[in-house]
Amino acid sequence: AVFGNDMQEKLQALQYFIVGAGAIGCEMLKNWAMMGVACGPSGHVYVTDMDRIEKSNLSRQFLFRNTDIDKFKSATAAAAAKAMNPGLNITPYQEKVASDTEHIFGDDFYDKLSGVCTALDNVEARLYVDQRCLFYRLPMLESGTLGTKGNTQVVVPHLTENYGATRDPPEKSIPICTLKNFPNQIQHTLQWARDWFEGEFKQAAEEVNTYLGMSSTDQYVDTLQPNSKLETLRLLRRTLVDERPTSFEDCVTWARLTFEKLFNNQIRQLLHNFPADQITSSGTKFWSGSKRCPKVLQFDIDEKDPDAGMRNHLDFCMAAANLRATMYGIKGTFDEEYFRRVLQDVIVPDFAPAEGVKIAANDAEEEKNNGGDEAMGDTTDAESYEILTALPKPGEMAGFRLSSIDFDKDIDDHMLFVTACSNLRALNYTIPCEDTHRSRAIAGRIIPAIATTTALVTGLICLELYKIVGTARKELTLEAYKNGFVNLAIPFMTLSEPTAPAKTKSTLQGKEWNWTAWDSLDMNLGNITMGEFMDHFEKEYNLEISMLSYGVSILYSFFANKKKVEERKAMKMTDVIHSITKKEFPPNQLFIILELIANDVETDEEVELPYVKFRFR
Structure with a gap:
């Protein structure tokens, strides 16, 4: 009644993608069901969220x-919205929207959409x-x-700047010295646990795979940075030889010894270097102010933390052992009785503090210590040679690879490890522990929500959706759209016009062309040959291509071998790319992004151009 039949029909015909089915996603789906979207x-509405519903979400x-x-958020939210309006066409997914799911959310998926709404x-x-x-020129709410x-x-193609055009300044990072030896907040211990996770379960696996992918040991050594060469080789030997498990029991043993190393031995070494009663040169206590004097943890399988209600000692061993097993392709288990049986038989070596170990007391010393391996000279070379001779040759382990594990806050096994690891570190430094839910929010940098604010921002977004759909009577200009900022606590609310996209001035076919991040040179001529591609540019834009590339691969350059150039000119564009990258195109891929350098045929001046969006299917 308010907007008329034409507007309602446009709303009903929309195909929108909601990314996230949490607080904002649920409220948006409810609004859209009531609006008839x-x-x-x-x-059609497509909604994706890989999370399951937790009790804390219900508020x-x-x-x-x-x-x-424990049900999936996306499927449950979709069913609830459809119950409100049975006419709603909706499909839920439980997939992350990222580069590794482009086989699901690819060209064919985005090609049919009217727009995207983020609820992230x-x-x-x-x-x-x-x-x-930006690539598919879709509105983004x-x-x-x-x-x-x-x-x-509100992001409108060609009219407003895109979301990533202006960014907040980067967050102030935690000093390395604080993370390594002097944490005083749970944020410090969580960051330390995340860094340790990445180093042990991701970087170590990637380093092994890089080594095994080389044709020879010498080729691998040539890729190493001099100042980190020895440390990298130590990591390689430890992961591939010294601590390589052959059974899950080995993984459990490794987890128990790792507990001892991180939360007992390293703290003993720190207190050996800086005793609890140490006085600085200025006469003040070393362990004072933000520097908390740590305490050693003794392994206790039955320990339960009163702050977080977690069994940090056992949880650490169970999570670490299973991640280790995943990395090496070994079948794991979370059976508590099995862990109790194996852990009681692990022999833990006695600790003896090492002399001559340098521990930085501040960031300046840390940076000085990181002068690293180069300063060690002959000693480094000798140890590097010793490690290299102990390593199996890449060719001897054909087919063997480790699974690199990327930390994901939404995977419970990952969060169990990071939470337990962080809490144990916190117990070392008398910092209150946190449970998995709170740790997930901090480690994943999750933005908290309350229902009233959520309802307000989704309402404002729905008003902008009406504007994007538009009416036949009026074409909206930039001034008609509004970005909003609210603070209900003050209360305060302001609406402002979006910023127009930045323009790049260029000359094409003798005319001035001001293009933005939304623009590209679109080609929809099918899978033509590279020669036809180059001829098209000269005929259509009066441009001579001097270099053409796909990602990091150069397809054509004016200085390339003439015979090779002529061969490629006769090949289809996809065949040229495949011959260089050795990768097949997924069946749902429709476009290829190409970068080029071109000169005006008449003036021979280089013309600044956006990328080429080449549709080959």
Whole structure:
């Protein structure tokens, strides 16, 4: 009645993708069901979220009930929205939207969409979705909350700048010295645990795989940085030879010894270098102010932390052993009785403090100590040679590879390890522990939400959706759209015009062309040959291509071998790329992104151009 039949039909025909089915996602789906979005025969809403419903979600995600706990958010939210409006066409997914799921959310998927709505809890994911919207020229409805604060941003192709065009300054990083030896907040211990996870379960595996992928040991050594060469080789020997497990029992033993190393031995060494009663040169106590004097942890399989209610000692061993097993392709288990039986038989060597170990007391000393392996000279070379002779040759382990594990806050096994590891570190330094839920929020940098703010920002976004759909009467200009910022605690609310996209001035076919990040040179001529591609540019744009590339691969350059150039000119574009990269194109890929350097045929001046969006299917 308010907007008329034409507007309602447009709403019903929309095909929108909601990324996230948490607080904002649930509220948005409810609003869209009430508005009639995607309720027509050609309309559709796609929603994805890989999380399952937790009890703590129920206070602010109103499409969920107690009976839904442990179910997937996306499927449950989709069913609840459809119950409100049976005409809603909706499909749920349980997939992360990232580069590794482009076989699901690829060219064919985005090609049919009207727009994307983000309901995410971190900036990295927003930036990825922003790049997808930029490439496919789709509107993006972005909103976020932080307690009583909320913001909305509407992104319209060619009219406004994209989400990633302006960014907040980077967060102040935690000093390395604080992370390594002097933490005083749970954020410090969580960051330390995340860094340790990445080093042990990701970087170590990648380093082994890099080594095994080389044709010879010498070729691998040539790739190493001089100042970190010895440390890298030690990591390689430890992962591939000294501590390589052959059974899950070996993984459990490794986890128990790792506990001893991290939370007992390293603390003993620190206190050996800096005793509890140490006085600095200025006469003050070394362990004072932000420097908390640590205490050694004794392994206790039955320990339960009163702050977080977690069995940190046992949880650490169970999570670490299973991650280790995954890395080496060994079948693991979380059977508690098995762990108790194996752990009681592990022989833990006695600790003896090492002399001559340098531990930095501040960041300046840390940087000085990191002068690293180069300063060691002959000693480094001798140990490096010893390690290299002990390593198996790459050819001797054909087919053997480790599984690199990327930390993901949404995978419970990952969070169990990081939480237990962080809490044990916190216990070393008398810092209150946190449970897995709270640790997930901190480690994943999750933005918290309250229901009132969520309802307000989704309402503002829905108003912008009406504007994007538009009416036949009026074409909206930049001034019609509004970004919002609210703070309900003050209370405060302001609406502002979006910023126009930055322009790059260029000359094409003798005319001035001001292009933006939304622009590309689109080619929809099918899978033509490279020669036809180059001829098209000269005929259509009066440009002579001097270099053409696909990612890091150069397809053509004016200085290349003439015979090779002529061969490639006769080949289809996809065949040229395949011959260089040795990779097949997924069946759902429609476009290829090409970068080029070209000169005006008449003036011979280089012309600054956006990328080429080449549709080959």
